[in-house]
Amino acid sequence: MEIPALDLTQTRCPMALLLAKRECRELASGQSLEIRICDAGARQDIPRYLLNQGYDVLVQTDNSRLFVITVTKRL
Template sequence: MSIQTLDLSQERCPMSLLLVKRSFKPLGLDEQLHIQLIDESSIRDILNYLMMQNADVDCSKAGNVTTLTVSKQENL
């Protein structure tokens, strides 16, 4: 399994959302995307986008950094 890391702790919306869209689109079924965020509005917008994409998302928080572990699901 391949893992890509996207550190967006210095980014704010809409740039963070655009960068996630750019990284998520080519993601394969055997790949994961780890996204690190601080901005609450970016977290909310990215989670909404990933929900619309039917992505599998695991969310964890350490201090003020939220990490989203994202993978694509097979279309049924």
Template sequence: MKATPLDLRSQRCPMALLLAKRQCAQLSNQETLTILSTDKASINDMIRYFNQSPFSVEVLIQSECSTLLVTKKESF
């Protein structure tokens, strides 16, 4: 599946979480969104949100920027 990029490096919470939620709401089943962020609070909030919703999240932590790979789970 194609990974759609969302650059939130200039955003902070709560705006980063809001933008991530809006973009993920448009995903189709098994589609992935790549989120870039530098704000640790935003990253933690996004991880918490996506772990409680119909998404799976994988986090790649790097020194300056973290990447979240959010995939919409297939609904039955």
């Protein structure tokens, strides 16, 4: 099963954080979402917020500018 993706590479914080929060609220337990970002502020704010809200978060980088955050809603 392919993980749905949210492309926020053209969006800066705080809008990137608001859009990520909205999408993550729609996840069912155990469901994952891949968020792609480039903004340094979003790179710090999104994982911190989601961890505080009880999501599992994995941050990876494809290169020096693109970050991929895989978010999974805990059961």
